[in-house]
Amino acid sequence: MASFDTGFPADSLEFCPSPLASDIVACGTYKLDNDTFSAENERTNQQHRRGQCLIFRVQSNETSDKLSIEKMQECDLAAVLDMKWCHLGETSQPLLAVADSMANITLHQLNTSEKRLSQIERIQCATSDVLCLSLDWSNRLRPQSSPGCLIVSLSNGSLCLLRPxxxxxxxxxxxxxxxxxxxxxxxxxxWDINIIYSGGDDLRLLAWDIRQGFAKPVHINKRFDAGVTSIQSHPHIENIFAVGSYDHKIRIFDARKPSVPLAQADAGGGVWRLKWHPSSTRRNDVLVASMHDGFKIVSFDLDISIDQLPTGAKFTRRFDEHKSLAYGADWSYAPSGSRGTIIGSCSFYDHTLHLWRG
Incomplete structure (x- = not known):
């Protein structure tokens, strides 16, 4: 295990998928500067939020199981709420998109020799009192030399689509x-990049088809007991996607029958992030950030047909070294050794990043 004090509260963590930089992990932070908090100030965005994108190099010793982390760079930004690396061709310079608290999406290119980011573009998605809450690239399964499309959710209830x-x-x-x-x-x-999913504090999971316009969603699922916080399409099994909620549950859906989950598990503590394992050999494994109950790995039996129900979920690993809200988590894309895949996790008020294996 290795640890690092991120300075500001940490809320987002993403390993680089490029084989040129699989030892690189980015961590986003969010600092609210105002000493006095009020609901009205929060609503009108009168507080000053700032953050950083921290770039780290991770090294591992398979023989001793020792992990080490070295900070390579810190980029000052508005507060960071989400980040995603774009899946590009193997020879392309890695590209990181960052969602911030002033309605910006900033694009940063990684120099793989120097292990440093350079900002190459900024897109304003709304007025500066709106927060960009999340983002996702469309080309996870179709790496190419140029970026895919980006979907962004905004704190005013809107979604926005960015295209090359x-x-x-x-x-x-x-x-x-x-x-x-x-x-x-x-x-x-x-698997079908005409379809976008979104979820929010209105307790709804929505599906949108970009070919049909955006006047109304093509599907609405209202069967949640709290806000929908996390969605990820499965990178290895078509039609499958995972959904997390403040109601503590992880739900696995089939896109062909999206009203009722194929399987679900109670992760405890409110789910903030879900990540499928990047390797097809561990396609049943999901990494979970449970806000008030740490980080864990849950395995679902998904090697079945749609007419069969999964046999249930099994929690295979948990990590409880964090002392505050569990927010950011990701699997490393580097080859897994006999001791498991490197995992990064970060927590908020104790501003801590941990590396561990699972």
Whole structure:
């Protein structure tokens, strides 16, 4: 295990998927500077939020199981709420998209020799009193030399779609009202990138088809007991996607029958992030950040047909070294050794990043 004090509260963590930089992990932080908090100030965004994108190099010793972490760079930004690396071709320089508290999406290119980011573009998605809450790239299953599309959720209830153009990496092309309260998450169906999923504090999971416009969703699921916080399409099994909620539950859905989950498990503590394992050999494993109950790995039996129900979920590992809200978590894309995959996790008020294996 290895640890690092991130300085500001940490809420987002993403390993680089590029084979040129599989030893790189990015961590986003969120600092509220105002000493006096009020609901009205929060609503009107009168507080000053700032953050950083921290770049670390991770090294491992398979023989001794020792992990080490070295900070390579810190980039000062508005407060960071989410980040995602774009899955590009193996020879392309890695590209990181960052969602911040002033409605910006910033794109940063990683120099793989120097292990440092350079900001190459900034896209304003709304007025500066709106927060970009989450983002997701469309091309997870189709790595290419240029970026895919980006879906972004905004604190005013809207979603916005950013597409590549001939003159820039990305441009804002559509914005539409999606949720009555904060849409904490928006994500693509990686197998059919005409479909976007979103979830929010209105207790709804929505599906949108970009071919049909954005006047109304193509599917609505209201069967949640609290806000929907996390969605990720399965990178190895078509039609399957995982959904997390403040109601503590992880739900596994089939896109062909999205009203009722195929399986579910109680993760405890309110689920903030879910990540499928990046390797097909561990396609049943989900990494979970449970806000008030630490980090854990849960395994679902998904090697079945749609007409069969999974036999249930098994929690195979938990990590309880964090002393505060469990927010950011990700699997490393580096080859897993006999001791398991490297995992990064970060927590908020104790501003801590941990590396461990699972």
């Amino acid at each position: 153009t001939q003159t820039s990496h990305l441009a804002l092309t559509e914005t539409w009202h999606a949720h009555d309260y904060e849409p904490w998450i928006a994500a693509w169906n990686y």
